[in-house]
Amino acid sequence: MSGGTFELHVFTDASVKAYGAVVYLRNTISRESALTISKSRVTPVKPLTIPRTELMGTLLGARLIKFVYSSLNEQINIDKCVLWCDSQIVLHWLQNNKKLPCFVQNRITEIKTNAIINEYRYCPTNDNPADILSRGITPCQLSNNTLWWYGPQWLKFGDWPVCEIFVSRVLHVSDESTPTNTHKVTDKHTTEIIGIANVINASNYSSLNKLLRVSAYVMRFIHNIKAKKQDRHLSTLTAREINSAEKMWIHDAQIHACPSEIKVLSIKQKSTSPLAHQLRLFLDREGFIRVGGRLHNAPVNCDTKFPILLPRGNHFAKLVVTAAHSNIKHSGSQATITHIRQRFWIPQIRPFVRSILRNCVVCRLVCGKPYRKPIPAPLQACRLRNAPPFTVTGVDFTGAVFVSVEKSERKAYICLFTCAVTRAIHLELVMDLSTDTFLRAFRRFAARRSLPSKIISDNGSTYLSAAKEIQKLFESASIQNYFANQRTVLHTKTCPLVWRIWGETYWYDKNIPQKSPRSRLCVC
Structure with a gap:
């Protein structure tokens, strides 16, 4: 490969397990290419996405070709350096001027600052020799692999592959300043009106500004793929572009509604x-x-x-009304x-x-009107009879409270006894939700207020912090035996639906025959 001018071509690739780059030296006169240097690395311990791993391989290739260029430039005449990658996402990042995530932006900046790279090109995966670095190969296969030692076949002759990333079947625009966005496609049988509604579905957007900005970006894309590089628009959207997109939607609405x-x-x-x-x-x-x-x-x-x-x-008219409102x-x-x-x-x-x-x-x-309070259910018969206080008693626990014990805070609970007739309240402070603690609290209550003849308890999810403990508590055999010995009837209702409205607790009782489900809400 002596004599003539030379080119450096670096190929990069990445996989889940590894990423790497390989550099080839090409003679433009004799049309020969040969392996110069390669390097591979294992992917980081912290998992990365495939596009970011491909970006790491591209960065490794940029550093590697810079090293080869600085080492060989004094001995031979290197005319051009080309970076090949089979990831279209990485190539879009390299050609994009938008603000990218910090991880991506830092590596893209380092690759772009490498001034020796003249072109960034797409390489098909089957023709990428760096794929051997990322996926691995046996020594016997490597010794006879011409793709690894000499590169792709088209590298020798300079017949570069072309990647058609963009789709050319898009909206036709004759002039940027012309608001007309519709034209007729005529064949032997049909004549169809094609407008911007055939490209963008307006029903997918609930905001007029977002629809117009998306339409403006589509029109800018169409203009950029047709214009020369120096005439392309790459800055933020202007008022002229948004107004042009709005005129296109107005034309489309009028043409389809009033032809x-x-x-x-x-x-x-x-x-x-x-x-x-x-x-x-x-x-x-x-x-x-x-x-x-x-x-x-x-x-x-x-x-x-x-x-x-x-x-x-x-639908565009609906968005106009929503935006005006x-x-x-x-x-x-x-x-x-x-x-x-x-x-x-x-x-x-x-x-x-x-x-x-x-x-x-x-x-x-x-x-809107406020939420109406449900109609209260009829009171139970036991609440309407004349009886001494706490003859019929409801019992429940509150959520956890913190009390000061010996200069330190400790979690405690309040056992609440409520008279079902007079609405009198008796409070007992308990340190836990165990069976023995509740029995001691009940003894103190009975010694102060007399022994009730009927206790109604709610062991559902009225308090989320103690729901499971309360259910186990009232279903324990020791409490059932204690109340039986005291000749006290314990009614425990399992309530799947509990409402807290204006300080009152309602539960759904399916045993009350009423027509409306709301009228079967019982208050305790």
């Missing part, structure tokens, strides 16, 4: 349509259908004098209609706006 009116108005004939006759429709210079009126000499904006006709059944801080339907008519005219706008505002979440939260 006959556009055809008649374009040839300047008198339309027989009631809508055109009533609203005095006409076409302006940009091809929009506008509504005529008597405000020709008014000192207002042209859109206010002659608003643009917008069909009411279109949000811009005026969720005012009523009349204020929303007034704001919309500063630019657009929607037929039968009043019921259309009301139907949209009826589903506005913010308005329903602010202006």
Whole structure:
């Protein structure tokens, strides 16, 4: 490979287990290539995604070709350095000017600062010799592998592979300033109107600004793949691009809703349509259908004098109404209609706006009626009989509270005894939810308030912190035996549904025969 000019080509690849790079030296005169150096590394212990691992391999290849270039440049004339990668995501990162994640941005910056690399190209996986580094190969297979020792076959002749990353079947645009986005595709049998609605589904967006920005980016992409490199737009979106996208959607809505009116108005004939006759429709210079009126000499904006006709059944019209309602801080339907008519005219706008505002979440939260309290169920018979206090008693535990014991805080609970007739309350402080602790609390209660004849307890999930302990507590054999010896009947209701409303506890009792499920809520 002596004589002539040379080129350096580095191939990179990565897998789950390893990543690496291999450099080849190519003679442009004799069309020969040979292995120069290679390097591989094991993937980090912390797992990375495949695109990030591919980026690590690309960074290793950039460092490796820089080392080879600095070592051989004084001896031979190296004309060009090319980096090959089979990851389209990494190639997009290298050609993208957007802000990327910190891990990706730091490595992309280091690769781009390597000034000796002239091109970044895509290499098919089957022709990538670095794939041997990432996947491994036996020594016998390596000795006879021409792909590893000499590189791909097309590397010798300079016939580079081409990757068609972008799809060319997109919206046709003749000029960026032209708002028209529709054209007819005609064959022997059909004639179809194609517009931006065939490229972007507007029903997938609930915000007008997001729809217009996505449409503007699509139009910029179409412009960039057709324009020269110096004429491409790579900065943030401008107001002109967003306005152009909005005009495209207006044209699309009018063409699909009023094709006959556009055809008649374009040839300047008198339309027989009631809508055109009533609203005095006409076409302006940009091809929009506008509504005529008597405000020709008014000192207002042209859109206010002659608003643009917008069909009411279109999803774009719904987004316009939603955006106008949000811009005026969720005012009523009349204020929303007034704001919309500063630019657009929607037929039968009043019921259309009301139907949209009826589903506005913010308005329903602010202006909606409050939640009504359920109708209380009839009181139990035991609560309506004249009896001494605490004859019928309800018992339950509160959540955990913290008490001060010897200059330290300790968790405790409150055992609550409530009279079902007089609503009297007796509180007992307990240090845990064990059986013995509850029995001691019950003894103190009975010694102070007398022994009840009936106890009603709720062992459901009324308090999340002690639900399991309470259920085990009231189902224990020791408590059942103690109450039986005291001739006290213990009624334990397992309640699957418990409501806490205005300080009262309701549970669902299926044994009460009532027509409405709400009327079967029993209070304790």
